[in-house]
Amino acid sequence: DVKVTQSSRYLVKRTGEKVFLECVQDMDHENMFWYRQDPGLGLRLIYFSYDVKMKEKGDIPEGYSVSREKKERFSLILESASTNQTSMYLCASSFRGRKSTNEKLFFGSGTQLSVL
Amino acid sequence: AQTVTQSQPEMSVQEAETVTLSCTYDTSESDYYLFWYKQPPSRQMILVIRQEAYKQQNATENRFSVNFQKAAKSFSLKISDSQLGDAAMYFCAYRMSWVSNFGNEKLTFGTGTRLTIIP
Numbered sequence: 001d002v003k004v005t006q007s008s009r010y011l012v013k014r015t016g017e018k019v020f021l022e023c024v025q026d027m028d029h030e031n032m033f034w035y036r037q038d039p040g041l042g043l044r045l046i047y048f049s050y051d052v053k054m055k056e057k058g059d060i061p062e063g064y065s066v067s068r069e070k071k072e073r074f075s076l077i078l079e080s081a082s083t084n085q086t087s088m089y090l091c092a093s094s095f096r097g098r099k100s101t102n103e104k105l106f107f108g109s110g111t112q113l114s115v116l
Numbered sequence: 117a118q119t120v121t122q123s124q125p126e127m128s129v130q131e132a133e134t135v136t137l138s139c140t141y142d143t144s145e146s147d148y149y150l151f152w153y154k155q156p157p158s159r160q161m162i163l164v165i166r167q168e169a170y171k172q173q174n175a176t177e178n179r180f181s182v183n184f185q186k187a188a189k190s191f192s193l194k195i196s197d198s199q200l201g202d203a204a205m206y207f208c209a210y211r212m213s214w215v216s217n218f219g220n221e222k223l224t225f226g227t228g229t230r231l232t233i234i235p
Contacts (some may be wrong), residue, residue, distance in 0.1 A: 031221055033222060033223075035225075040125070040227060041227060042120075042122075042207060042225045042226055042227035042228050043207065043223075043225040044225075045222050045223075045224075048222050050221070058222065088159070090161065092161075092223075094221065096221060103149050103166070103211055103221065104151075104163055104166070105161075105163075105223055107160065107161035109158065109159050109160050110159040
């Protein structure tokens with residue numbers, strides 16, 4: 001089974017702290033994504049990467065950065081956490097290109113981040 | 117920009133009955149994919165069903181089927197014989213085809229519908 005692992009299920013941080021959310025996938029997927037999930041707003045894309053060291057801004061990149069130094073790992077960084085970044089963060093991955101099921105996203109089980 | 121709209125924040129259905137969740141989307145593309153994902157309380161997103169826009173036949177997966185109306189840009193999910201395990205948040209999602217948008221294979225999601233199953 002494909003596995004997308006997020007390092008923490010729950011995280012509590014203080015305002016102004018630097019926060020790292022880690023995501024690792026074991027299926028050699030080229031694409032990796034970070035989404036934020038909020039009630040009534042659904043899932044919104046923060047950043048995605050289609051290759052090592054490549055990154056693209058999503059719909060809500062402000063206040064976030066990302067790092068992809070290895071194919072299997074995609075990190076989301078909150079440089080200075082703020083209370084409005086309290087949310088559920090979901091990592092996902094997929095193959096790139098037209099393969100039999102390449103367009104399917106595989107998700108991690110999410111990190112619930114609280115910024116106090 | 118593509119948008120996905122789910123106009124029903126919450127739905128409920130009696131166990132064993134049928135329920136339909138609505139989804140509309142906006143795009144200028146002709147080739148794309150549509151998905152329904154389920155998120156149970158465990159938070160693990162599970163793909164329920166997918167539809168390729170160039171296929172006229174509606175996708176089905178056991179008790180789950182879709183009504184894909186390309187001209188109307190509508191993509192509803194029908195759950196037959198509802199079971200307690202179907203209780204979850206359901207998200208509709210859109211993705212452009214890889215052929216025309218290499219490197220841009222992100223999914224755009226709707227705001228979700230919370231489905232409650234009444235025993």
